Structure formats: structure tokens, C-alpha cells
Amino acid sequence: xxxxSQLPILLSGSGKLGHADADDQRPHRDHPTMARDFVANxxxxxxxxxxxxxxxxxxxxxxxxxPEWEYLREQASAIKQEAIAKLADFLEQFEANATRLxxxxxxxxDAEQHNEIVHEILRQRGIGKLVKSKSMLTEECHLNGYLERxxxxxxxxxxxxxxxxxxxxxxxxxxxxxIHLKKEEVGETFHTHLGTDAGAxxxxxxxxxxxxxxxxxxxxxxAGLTGVNFAIAQTGGIVVCTNEGNADLGAVxxxxxxxxxxxxxxxxxxxxxxxxxxLLARSATGxxxxxxxxxxxxxxxxxxxxxxxxxxxxxxxxxxxxxxRAALGCxxxxxxxxxxxxFRRSGGHSYGATVPGPIGSVLNPASDDAxxxxxxxxxxxxxxxxxxxxxxxxxxxxxxAWRKEFGKRGLLSVGKTLPMRAASFxxxxxxxxxxxxxxARIAMRTLPRVFFVNRLNTWSRDRELPTAPADSFxxxxxxxxxxx
Amino acid sequence: MSVALxxxxxxxxFYPDVAVATLELLExxxxxxxxxxxxxxxxxxxxxxxxxxxAEPVARRFVELFSEFDQIVCPSGSxxxxxxxxxxxxxxxxDQRFRKVRESTFELCEFLTDVVGVQSLGTxxxxxxxxxxxxxxxxxxxxxxxxxxxxxxxxxxLRELLALVEGVTWAEPQRSDECCGFGGTFAVNExxxxxxxxxxxxxxxxxxxxxVIVAGDMSCLMHLNGLxxxxxxxxxxxxxxxxxxxxxxxxxIRPSVAVPGLAVGE
Numbered sequence: 019x020x021x022x023s024q025l026p027i028l029l030s031g032s033g034k035l036g037h038a039d040a041d042d043q044r045p046h047r048d049h050p051t052m053a054r055d056f057v058a059n060x061x062x063x064x065x066x067x068x069x070x071x072x073x074x075x076x077x078x079x080x081x082x083x084x085p086e087w088e089y090l091r092e093q094a095s096a097i098k099q100e101a102i103a104k105l106a107d108f109l110e111q112f113e114a115n116a117t118r119l120x121x122x123x124x125x126x127x128d129a130e131q132h133n134e135i136v137h138e139i140l141r142q143r144g145i146g147k148l149v150k151s152k153s154m155l156t157e158e159c160h161l162n163g164y165l166e167r168x169x170x171x172x173x174x175x176x177x178x179x180x181x182x183x184x185x186x187x188x189x190x191x192x193x194x195x196x197i198h199l200k201k202e203e204v205g206e207t208f209h210t211h212l213g214t215d216a217g218a219x220x221x222x223x224x225x226x227x228x229x230x231x232x233x234x235x236x237x238x239x240x241a242g243l244t245g246v247n248f249a250i251a252q253t254g255g256i257v258v259c260t261n262e263g264n265a266d267l268g269a270v271x272x273x274x275x276x277x278x279x280x281x282x283x284x285x286x287x288x289x290x291x292x293x294x295x296x297l298l299a300r301s302a303t304g305x306x307x308x309x310x311x312x313x314x315x316x317x318x319x320x321x322x323x324x325x326x327x328x329x330x331x332x333x334x335x336x337x338x339x340x341x342x343r344a345a346l347g348c349x350x351x352x353x354x355x356x357x358x359x360x361f362r363r364s365g366g367h368s369y370g371a372t373v374p375g376p377i378g379s380v381l382n383p384a385s386d387d388a389x390x391x392x393x394x395x396x397x398x399x400x401x402x403x404x405x406x407x408x409x410x411x412x413x414x415x416x417x418x419a420w421r422k423e424f425g426k427r428g429l430l431s432v433g434k435t436l437p438m439r440a441a442s443f444x445x446x447x448x449x450x451x452x453x454x455x456x457x458a459r460i461a462m463r464t465l466p467r468v469f470f471v472n473r474l475n476t477w478s479r480d481r482e483l484p485t486a487p488a489d490s491f492x493x494x495x496x497x498x499x500x501x502x
Numbered sequence: 503m504s505v506a507l508x509x510x511x512x513x514x515x516f517y518p519d520v521a522v523a524t525l526e527l528l529e530x531x532x533x534x535x536x537x538x539x540x541x542x543x544x545x546x547x548x549x550x551x552x553x554x555x556x557a558e559p560v561a562r563r564f565v566e567l568f569s570e571f572d573q574i575v576c577p578s579g580s581x582x583x584x585x586x587x588x589x590x591x592x593x594x595x596x597d598q599r600f601r602k603v604r605e606s607t608f609e610l611c612e613f614l615t616d617v618v619g620v621q622s623l624g625t626x627x628x629x630x631x632x633x634x635x636x637x638x639x640x641x642x643x644x645x646x647x648x649x650x651x652x653x654x655x656x657x658x659x660l661r662e663l664l665a666l667v668e669g670v671t672w673a674e675p676q677r678s679d680e681c682c683g684f685g686g687t688f689a690v691n692e693x694x695x696x697x698x699x700x701x702x703x704x705x706x707x708x709x710x711x712x713x714v715i716v717a718g719d720m721s722c723l724m725h726l727n728g729l730x731x732x733x734x735x736x737x738x739x740x741x742x743x744x745x746x747x748x749x750x751x752x753x754x755i756r757p758s759v760a761v762p763g764l765a766v767g768e
Binding site for chain 2: 049050053054057058060063064067071078081082087088357359360363364395396397398399400401402404405406418420421422423424425426430434435438439441442444445446448451455458459476477478479480481482483484485486487489490491492493494495496499
């Protein structure tokens with residue numbers, strides 16, 4: 019098929035991130051609305067928050083165990099900047115080397131093309147059963163639904179992904195796809211789909227049931243699809259990092275291995291890999307390294323095939339932006355989600371996108387600004403994400419930059435712009451500011467409480483207003499320090 | 503040397519004693535401090551909403567007003583960070599007045615530790631305090647190492663100053679620097695999440711046995727105190743300038759006068 023490079027077309031920037039087949043036809047709701055139900059359940063919110071905070075603490079312990087942690091972050095950032103700057107060169111080098119090793123490299127400009135390529139590989143070989151390991155890219159492309167509608171059985175083999183697949187949900191976190199579910203809920207799901215005992219929620223029992231169930235799927239699988247954590251331009255090899263070993267089973271049991279990768283997964287040299295493998299698992303789950311770090315350099319033997327699908331799907335558009343380019347350095351560790359105080363309390367599904375949390379709130383508006391315009395505001399600008407990011411993406415500054423970009427594009431609601439227009443006017447007229455402040459304080463001191471504490475005032479629904487003093491500081495200063 | 507006091511608008515209007523304590527702190531160090539009367543706001547609310555066109559004239563006005571001073575001191579890490587890190591887009595990089603203002607604007611605590619080099623305060627605050635390191639002071643101005651990077655070391659300027667006050671004892675919440683959930687307009691846009699974040703912080707500080715949460719940003723404390731008062735919890739909030747001046751705990755931000763119609767959860 020397509021070993022001819024289509025790189026110039028890919029990088030022309032025309033690609034608008036899209037979803038092949040519109041899986042998601044639900045009306046889109048903004049983040050505050052979607053967060054509301056999750057936050058309202060205080061017990062669940064605390065449990066979810068605590069689970070992710072535990073992971074964040076493990077990350078801290080691992081990061082602090084490495085004296086050169088900050089140096090590693092600098093290195094990772096520099097390598098990614100280099101890779102993104104010379105992206106076309108490194109991708110072509112990768113294609114040449116991977117092809118030399120016997121892999122077939124395919125290029126997909128968008129999600130639709132990616133899904134077509136995967137389907138075509140399966141169709142030509144009469145394959146009806148695909149086993150998948152975790153791949154957020156295929157979630158982004160909505161591959162499962164695309165293939166299922168064409169009569170192919172798709173089985174996610176990552177435990178968390180299998181759980182959400184059985185429940186017909188989407189992952190709520192890119193590393194911990196079922197973190198929103200309690201073990202009792204998993205027990206109910208497995209009872210329904212895998213026939214485990216009713217009411218059983220022992221993790222060991224449930225995991226073993228899933229293992230037995232998946233073992234059969236692995237043996238029946240006719241092709242395996244994996245994601246790609248790193249693609250090495252210098253060698254043409256790909257590296258997949260997992261904890262469950264499911265990617266290895268899926269890649270080596272069937273004769274056909276398809277590896278889907280976003281084009282930003284490229285790293286220049288083999289030695290660069292060492293920087294990222296030291297950072298990835300420590301940042302993601304607080305492990306020193308993932309249980310499996312599997313290298314695939316070409317197909318395993320003459321009877322096997324390795325197909326690598328390199329996907330743009332809007333990435334080259336992000337690459338063109340000076341402001342947002344650094345976000346392409348993301349290695350999908352999920353550390354920004356674990357640390358984000360909003361994510362921990364609102365849950366991943368509240369973001370309404372495949373990649374949630376801070377990095378998702380940066381990437382998603384690049385594909386559909388109007389749909390995802392609430393995401394950069396689902397952020398208190400605390401900056402914790404920026405401090406944990408192993409590749410030093412300035413996430414909270416990019417979120418702020420999106421807000422300004424929305425302003426320029428005229429996407430802000432009147433509810434946002436009108437108060438700011440009024441405030442700007444007042445702040446440009448100091449006498450008006452002083453008078454307005456004075457009147458507001460007099461009103462707060464004299465009018466009945468209901469004027470300020472009512473359902474129109476979102477602040478005071480759960481919070482008291484500050485108590486208005488008789489004098490502002492400027493009034494105090496005029497009285498006590500006299501005119502200067 | 504001329505020192506100008508930059509008082510954030512909400513402190514001017516709602517928390518005048520924070521500005522008074524800031525002024526007194528600086529005067530005690532022998533500094534002559536001027537409060538430019540025509541100041542209003544740095545423009546952060548507009549900028550953080552995405553309304554750059556509305557923020558720009560406010561930022562320009564700020565630079566015009568403060569460029570004549572040698573140093574500008576602000577009792578807010580957030581507003582100081584706005585000037586230092588987020589003004590650049592409104593000015594030409596070789597605008598001399600902008601550069602001067604950017605380089606001479608300080609948050610109060612860093613000014614006291616780095617510029618003045620305060621060694622003693624002669625004040626007393628005999629209470630168990632817990633520090634809330636407001637995010638912009640922490641991660642934009644690096645007033646202390648954040649929990650994400652703490653192992654890399656660094657000074658903690660708020661604690662250095664509080665340690666100079668006689669009688670201060672510490673209460674340590676489990677999460678040393680999690681965001682309180684204020685976040686400017688975030689507090690209203692994402693009210694549910696904001697409130698959940700604030701309640702969690704309060705519970706953590708209460709469980710640590712704190713009598714009063716101390717912070718360098720009154721905005722975080724306005725949000726937290728709003729929740730504390732609504733729930734009737736036994737926890738004060740005070741700006742660090744007030745504690746450094748040894749203000750009594752009863753002077754924590756609670757209604758000091760009977761406000762008609764505002765008799766709530768005290």
C-alpha cells in the first residue's frame with residue numbers, strides 16, 4: 019500500500035481534527051454542567067479525588083528519588099522541541115528505517131483515513147477479530163465503532179479499557195481509563211458480561227475472571243492493534259509501554275500487528291528513549307518503570323506483518339501555532355490529570371473529549387473551538403499541571419492563551435464579555451471606580467440580605483459575601499495620611 | 503527611593519485593613535511609601551477571561567501611573583504576577599516605562615525578604631497558623647518551592663517572615679499547596695467545583711488544628727472565608743501582612759460591625 023510519503027500534504031496544515039463516523043451525536047454540554055452531577059456526589063468525588071491524589075503522591079516520591087529529575091525534564095522538553103521542529107525529516111527517516119526493517123508504513127491525514135486504512139488491512143486479509151491494547155489515538159478516531167459497524171469484533175484488552183468497553187462508556191482518564199468506577203461497579207459489569215458471581219467485588223477475583231476471559235480473546239484474535247509510545251527515527255523501531263503485558267500478547271499471537279501512532283510520537287535517536295522511559299512511568303503512576311517496555315523493530319518473522327499507521331488528525335495545525343506547539347510534546351502520562359484539582363473533583367467525563375484534563379483542554383479546542391470552548395475555563399490557573407509535566411509544557415499558560423484566542427475569534431458569550439467591558443470602563447475612570455465602590459458598600463451595609471444572597475448570585479449560593487467596611491483603603495488613606 | 507503601594511481593587515474596597523497593615527509594615531522598615539490615588543485595577547479579571555481588548559487599556563493606565571516610582575509593592579502574588587508575567591503582550595518589548603514597571607513590581611513578601619532583607623519585626627501573634635500558599639505567588643512568583651518540585655529546594659518566603667513573629671506556631675495541612683478553588687471568575691463560572699475545592703481545603707486546615715489560615719492573597723481567603731462563615735466553622739483567615747503586624751486574631755476577616763441583614767453563621 020502506501021509507502022510513498024505523503025508528508026508534504028500531511029504537514030500542509032489543512033487537516034482539521036475530525037471523528038470518522040459521528041459516534042458521538044449527543045448534544046454537547048459545557049464543562050460546568052457536566053461536572054455538576056459528579057461533584058454533587060460528595061462521597062464519590064472525595065473517593066475519586068483521593069485515588070488520584072494517591073497517584074500524585076507516588077509520583078512525587080518517585081520524582082524526588084531522582085536527583086536529576088529537573089534536568090531530565092529539561093532534556094525531555096528539548097528533545098521534543100527538536101523532534102517537532104524537524105518533524106518532517108524525522109518522520110521520513112523513521113519511514114525509511116521502518117520500511118527497511120520490513121514494516122509497512124501508512125499515512126493518515128485524519129481520523130477517517132486512519133480508520134479506513136485499518137479496516138482495509140483487516141478486510142484484505144479476511145480478518146474478523148481484532149484485539150487491541152490501549153490506544154487513545156484509536157479512541158480519538160472512534161475506531162471501535164467504525165469497525166464494529168463493518169462486522170469486525172473489537173476487543174479492548176487493557177483491563178480498564180475492557181471494563182469501559184463492556185459498559186459502553188469511554189475512558190475517563192488516558193492512563194487509568196476506569197478510574198471513575200468503584201470495584202463494586204466493576205463487579206456488577208463483570209457479573210452481567212462475564213458471568214462472575216453476583217455481588218462479587220474482590221479485585222483479585224475480578225481480575226482473574228477478566229484474565230481468563232481475555233486469554234480466550236487473545237487466542238482467537240486474528241490481528242492485534244497497539245498504540246505507540248515512542249517511534250525512533252534513527253532505528254525505525256517503535257516502543258510500547260504497558261503494565262499488563264496485553265500489548266505483547268496482542269502483538270505477537272496473531273500474524274498481523276497494526277500500530278497506530280500520532281505523528282508527534284517521533285523521537286530522533288535511540289538514546290533519547292532513556293530520558294522518556296525514566297520520566298514516563300514515574301510521572302504517570304509513580305512506578306520506576308512500566309512493567310513492559312516492548313520494542314518492535316519490524317515484523318517478528320517472515321510469516322508476520324507489522325503495519326504502522328501515522329496519523330495527523332489536526333496535529334500539524336497545532337504545530338503551526340507558536341503558542342500551542344509545545345503541547346505536541348505530550349507523552350500522555352496523565353500526570354496533569356492526577357494533579358489537577360478540577361479534574362480530581364469533576365471526573366474525566368466532564369470534559370466531553372477523549373483526552374480530558376489540562377492537556378485535553380489545550381488540545382481539544384484546536385480541533386473544534388466552539389465545541390470545547392468551556393474547557394480552558396475549567397481551570398483555576400493554579401499551575402500545578404505545568405509543574406508536574408515531564409516535558410515542561412506550560413499548560414496553564416496555554417489554557418490562558420486559549421481564552422484570549424477565543425476572545426479574538428469572537429467566541430466568548432455576552433455573559434463573559436459584558437461584565438468585563440463594564441469593569442474595564444470603570445477601571446479606566448478612577449472617580450467612577452471610587453464612587454461605584456462606595457455605593458456598593460453602602461448598599462451591602464444597608465439593604466436586606468436577600469438583595470445579595472439569592473439565586474441570581476452564584477457566589478453567595480454557598481459562600482458569604484465579604485463584609486463591606488464603611489471606608490475603603492483609599493478613604494482611610496485620605497483621612498490618615500492626608501493629601502500628598 | 504520612592505516606594506509606591508499598589509493595592510488590588512478588592513482589597514481597597516473590602517479589606518482595607520490588609521492595605522493598612524501592608525503600609526504600616528513597610529513604614530516600619532523606614533520606607534517612605536506613597537499610595538497613588540488614581541490607581542484602580544491591574545486588569546487581571548479581563549485578561550483571565552480572555553478579554554484582552556478590555557485588559558489592555560487598564561494595563562496601559564497602570565504602567566502610566568506607576569512608572570514614576572522606583573519600587574512598586576503589592577500585597578497580592580496574583581496581581582504582582584499579572585504585571586510581571588502577563589503584561590508583555592500589551593506593550594512593545596522596548597517600551598522603557600513598561601520594562602521599568604515590570605522589573606520594579608514586587609509582591610509584599612518577596613519585597614520584604616529579597617529587597618528589604620527584614621531581620622526582625624517586633625510583633626507577636628500567639629496562635630497556631632496554617633499557611634495557604636496562593637497559587638500565583640507559589641508557581642508564578644516562586645515565593646516557595648511548590649510541592650511538585652519541592653525536592654529541588656528553595657526558600658519559603660512566607661514562612662521565613664512568619665517565623666519572625668513571636669508566638670507563631672504551625673499547623674500543617676496534609677496537602678501543603680492545593681488550590682483553594684477561587685481562581686477569579688472560575689469561582690462563579692465553575693461554582694460547583696470551586697466550592698468543592700474550597701471545602702476540601704478548609705477541612706484539611708481544620709483537621710490540622712489550625713486557628714487561622716494565613717495567605718499572601720486575600721482573594722483566596724475571601725473565597726475560603728465565605729465558605730467558613732456560611733458553614734459556621736471555627737477557623738479564621740488573615741492576610742500575611744496582618745499577621746506580620748501582629749493584628750489580633752479577632753481582627754481576622756469576620757464582620758466587625760453588625761451589618762443589617764447580614765447576621766450569618768458567626
